[in-house]
Amino acid sequence: MGSKKRVTVVDAYHDSDRGGAGILAGVIDTLHHIENEEESDIAIDVVYRFSDGDSRFADADRHTSVRYPDVQTHGQTISTSWPDKFPINYIYALKMVLTSLVVLVLPQLSKRSGVHAIRNSDYVISKGGHFYQFQDNNSLRSYFSAYHKLYTLLLTIRLQKPLAIVSHSFGPFNNYAARILIKYVLRHASYTSAREVRSLDIIEQLGGDRYNLNADTAFAMDLEVNEGAKKIINENSLTEKDFAVLTARQWDFPNYDRAEVPQLYDDYLSEMAELADWLVAEEYVTNIALVVHNNGTHQPHEDDSKPVNSICRRMNHSNSTIIIDDDLSPQTQSELYGKSKLMIGTRMHSAIFSFVGGAPALAISYTHKTEGIMAMLGLSRYVVQIGTMNREKAKKRLKEIIKNRESITNQSSERITILKKELTSDIKSHISQ
Numbered sequence: 001m002g003s004k005k006r007v008t009v010v011d012a013y014h015d016s017d018r019g020g021a022g023i024l025a026g027v028i029d030t031l032h033h034i035e036n037e038e039e040s041d042i043a044i045d046v047v048y049r050f051s052d053g054d055s056r057f058a059d060a061d062r063h064t065s066v067r068y069p070d071v072q073t074h075g076q077t078i079s080t081s082w083p084d085k086f087p088i089n090y091i092y093a094l095k096m097v098l099t100s101l102v103v104l105v106l107p108q109l110s111k112r113s114g115v116h117a118i119r120n121s122d123y124v125i126s127k128g129g130h131f132y133q134f135q136d137n138n139s140l141r142s143y144f145s146a147y148h149k150l151y152t153l154l155l156t157i158r159l160q161k162p163l164a165i166v167s168h169s170f171g172p173f174n175n176y177a178a179r180i181l182i183k184y185v186l187r188h189a190s191y192t193s194a195r196e197v198r199s200l201d202i203i204e205q206l207g208g209d210r211y212n213l214n215a216d217t218a219f220a221m222d223l224e225v226n227e228g229a230k231k232i233i234n235e236n237s238l239t240e241k242d243f244a245v246l247t248a249r250q251w252d253f254p255n256y257d258r259a260e261v262p263q264l265y266d267d268y269l270s271e272m273a274e275l276a277d278w279l280v281a282e283e284y285v286t287n288i289a290l291v292v293h294n295n296g297t298h299q300p301h302e303d304d305s306k307p308v309n310s311i312c313r314r315m316n317h318s319n320s321t322i323i324i325d326d327d328l329s330p331q332t333q334s335e336l337y338g339k340s341k342l343m344i345g346t347r348m349h350s351a352i353f354s355f356v357g358g359a360p361a362l363a364i365s366y367t368h369k370t371e372g373i374m375a376m377l378g379l380s381r382y383v384v385q386i387g388t389m390n391r392e393k394a395k396k397r398l399k400e401i402i403k404n405r406e407s408i409t410n411q412s413s414e415r416i417t418i419l420k421k422e423l424t425s426d427i428k429s430h431i432s433q
Helices: 018-038 088-105 113-121 139-158 178-187 199-207 228-235 258-281 304-313 330-338 348-355 368-376 391-403 405-430
Strands: 004-012 041-048 072-074 124-125 132-134 163-168 170-173 191-194 209-212 241-247 288-291 322-323 342-345 361-365 383-385
Touching: 004 018, 004 113, 004 139, 018 258, 018 330, 018 405, 041 113, 041 139, 072 113, 088 139, 113 139, 124 139, 124 228, 124 405, 132 178, 132 288, 139 163, 139 178, 163 178, 163 405, 170 199, 191 199, 191 330, 191 405, 199 368, 228 330, 241 258, 241 304, 241 322, 241 348, 258 288, 258 304, 258 342, 258 391, 288 304, 304 322, 330 348, 342 391, 348 361, 348 368, 348 383, 348 405, 361 368, 361 391, 368 383, 383 391, 391 405
Parallel strands: 004 041, 004 124, 041 072, 124 163, 132 170, 163 191, 191 209, 241 288, 241 342, 288 322, 342 361, 361 383
Antiparallel strands: none
């Protein structure tokens, strides 16, 4: 048995955000595989993006702590909870900034367990996601937002801990003040990887050092060997490979004229309902499972039950439709999706989970990260844009997926195996410095 290493994984989000939970699971599983391969001992701490005083932190790790009982979880290194009312909120924000600056200078004064976890760690890994985008045109507000989001990484650099920023999406950064901070972090990180080409280009433009392309770490998530997915299938009278899964999300179409947004969103929901009805009417599947991928307990605008219920109300074949709103772990979700015939996934990670579980997906793209992820699998053909959903194109692609299901799943499985090996190699290199 080799010497013990302490690795702190930061930027964990919330288990209600299934994608974020899957990303975290992939990092932890990769570390466990490295531990077994090297016959070493790796102690893992996880620091969440919600602080101890934030009510959202109370259940942030509810699935992670069960799945990984030996992993120690901690609140954010800086407060994420403050009053809403003016001027108290500004006074509190000023106090928070001043306190955090003191901790940067004298980190030993902090009583936050997340700070202590980083101080005691040998290596720090910032798990992936799309946290690092700063678009506020107000320079002061944008700088504060960037400082707050990047604080844990700034603290890690201050403590001179090797920092790997793994499989993130970056940008856009339309504010000079915010770009100063992100440039500083990227230049001081030991290693940075983007999960799609566009973000890789942004890192290069910002002058990042030691960077490359990595898969989203949710691809590295190990599935559970339990009866969770099978139980849901039985309870809802579904038959394996005879139902399609649809996931939906609230979306405000940020790149479109504000006056067009209500109609665009309505059209999106109607198109999803039409595709679901078509799959049943053409007898490609017997049932539709509308799954609430994220339940929004961490952020109301992330509550997928609203669009899911709206799609169901618009369907002609609603009697063949089941809404699944169970509080599932990302592993159980992935197993459930894998038992379907196919997935129509708006949530990017619902498509990833489907491929990990063993079923093909048509991805509904709402940002560049979806196209990048599908390109990594060599499946760019199976992407439809949310703002310009073409029903006939989508039906054509779905027919192809059904006809070529086995070859598509074989291709994705082979590609995922390669991506996992590359990810393991890069993380192993980081914690071997």
